[in-house]
Amino acid sequence: MKPADPEHPIPIDAPTRAARPPVVCYPVAHLPDPSLAALRAARAGWTKVSETLVPPRDARCFEVPAGHFVRIISVDGPQVGDLNLWSAHDLTERFFSGKTRALHGTHLSTGDRLWSCLPHLRPMATITEDTLDWYGFDADGGSVHDVIGTRCDPYTHALLSHGGQYHHCCHSNLTRALADRTGLAVPEAEPHVHDVLNVFMCTGFLKGTGQYFMKASPVRPGDFLELFAEIDLLGALSACPGGDCSSEHSSDAAACHPLRVEVFRPADSPAGWEPSPRNSYDKSHGRPLTPR
Ligand SMILES: [Zn+2]
Numbered sequence: 001m002k003p004a005d006p007e008h009p010i011p012i013d014a015p016t017r018a019a020r021p022p023v024v025c026y027p028v029a030h031l032p033d034p035s036l037a038a039l040r041a042a043r044a045g046w047t048k049v050s051e052t053l054v055p056p057r058d059a060r061c062f063e064v065p066a067g068h069f070v071r072i073i074s075v076d077g078p079q080v081g082d083l084n085l086w087s088a089h090d091l092t093e094r095f096f097s098g099k100t101r102a103l104h105g106t107h108l109s110t111g112d113r114l115w116s117c118l119p120h121l122r123p124m125a126t127i128t129e130d131t132l133d134w135y136g137f138d139a140d141g142g143s144v145h146d147v148i149g150t151r152c153d154p155y156t157h158a159l160l161s162h163g164g165q166y167h168h169c170c171h172s173n174l175t176r177a178l179a180d181r182t183g184l185a186v187p188e189a190e191p192h193v194h195d196v197l198n199v200f201m202c203t204g205f206l207k208g209t210g211q212y213f214m215k216a217s218p219v220r221p222g223d224f225l226e227l228f229a230e231i232d233l234l235g236a237l238s239a240c241p242g243g244d245c246s247s248e249h250s251s252d253a254a255a256c257h258p259l260r261v262e263v264f265r266p267a268d269s270p271a272g273w274e275p276s277p278r279n280s281y282d283k284s285h286g287r288p289l290t291p292r
Contacts, residue, residue, distance in 0.1 A: 001209045026103050034126045035272060036111050039228045042270040043069065043128075050263040052237075054081070056256030059173035059238035061181035062263060063088060064229040066275045069128065069264040072199050072237060073224040077257035078217050078244035081199040081237050082151045082170035084178075085114060085124050086192065088232035091182075093120045097147045097195035106204075107143035109133045114197060114227070119283060122276040124233060129226040132200070135218055142204035142215055145225060149203060149212065151196045152240060157250040166241075166250050170196065173238035181234070199225050199237070199259075201245050216246035230276040237261055 011017070046069065052062045056079070064070045065088075072081055087093035096117040104112040109130045113123040130145065137143045153171035157164055171193055179189035200219040205212060242249030243256045282289065 001211055028103055031103070031113070032123070034111055034113060034123075035270065036126070036128065038270040038272055039126060039128050042266040042268065042273075043264070045267040046264040047267070048262055049265045050261075052261040054237050054239045054259045054261065056239045056243075056258055057168040057173065057241045057252070059170070059177035059236050060261070061177045061234060061236045062261050064125075064227075064233040064235060064263050065265075066229050066232045067266065067269050067273065068229050069226055069266070070125075070229065070233075070235065071224045071226045071262045071264070073260040073262060074200065074219045074221050075258055075260050076221060077255065078200075078219050079257040079259055080201040080217055080219075080240040080242060080245045081259045082174065082196040082240055083199050084174050084194055084196055084236045086234045087116065087120075087124070088234045091192045091234075093117065094192065094194050095124060095197065096121065097150075097197065100197075101147040104147075106146055106148050107137075108145045108147060108197065113230075116231075117194075119279070119281075121279045121281075123230040124276070125227040125229055127225065128228045129224070131223040132218060132225075135202075137204075138202075140204055140213070140215065141207065142202050142213070144200060144202050144218065146198045146201060146203040147195075148205075149196070149198050149201065149214075151193075151198075151238070152242065152249045154250070161250075164250075168241050168252070169250050170238035170240050174236045177236045177238070181236075193236075196238075201240075203245075214242070214245040217244040219244070228270075232275075235261070 054060045085095040093116045100115045114125040132144045151170040174193045175190045200217045202217045243254035
């Protein structure tokens with residue numbers, strides 16, 4: 001964080017330097033249009049094809065074929081969920097929280113895409129409904145569904161608690177869920193777990209220090225976040241041990257609730273929709289492409 005008492009003197013032209021206007025790094029106007037209206041229209045007459053209950057302080061995997069919808073639903077009480085997504089056919093193509101943040105901002109809502117990692121970088125899913133879209137940004141600068149946090153994990157916990165051992169952080173929950181689904185051993189599954197979409201979590205950065213903060217999630221039972229799968233997806237969702245993340249995580253102290261994941265198959269594909277094509281970059285990186 002920035003020092004309260006800097007070592008270096010303020011230059012004489014500091015106000016001029018700081019007055020330069022910000023420029024959006026990645027204007028998204030030229031990204032492919034998600035065709036939200038067509039996606040939403042395809043929900044009429046859809047059929048629920050699976051339902052997964054994620055127990056508190058644990059995680060479960062689920063599959064969402066391309067062209068299907070998935071809802072992450074709050075049940076019983078306020079609860080935050082940590083979401084991982086992989087290509088169902090290739091675990092090395094996974095959700096890229098950092099580039100999604102660079103493209104769409106710190107917190108996601110309807111119309112935003114969840115992008116896959118390099119060297120893939122294509123839409124994995126499109127958010128088609130967010131019942132917490134009314135929240136916007138609060139007076140603390142907080143908002144919901146962030147792509148700035150990473151996931152609670154036992155390594156950070158061990159560092160901050162002088163060696164404390166806790167086994168139900170989202171990182172561990174997601175690792176066990178992926179191991180159970182794929183048959184990989186836990187040490188093999190763990191490296192596939194990645195930075196999450198923090199579903200329903202309310203977060204921001206403290207003014208002045210820039211520290212990452214959380215506050216009680218405004219989510220209530222019945223709220224949901226709905227995604228449309230742009231490719232065949234394997235997902236994993238952890239019901240964070242922080243519960244509504246109003247006080248602490250990485251412990252059993254918070255009240256925790258389950259989350260429900262429902263997958264729906266539309267009667268017809270959305271008008272004009274096709275699965276995400278491969279990224280058009282030629283992958284030469286400026287060197288001649290050699291046939292393999
Ligand atoms: Zn967590």
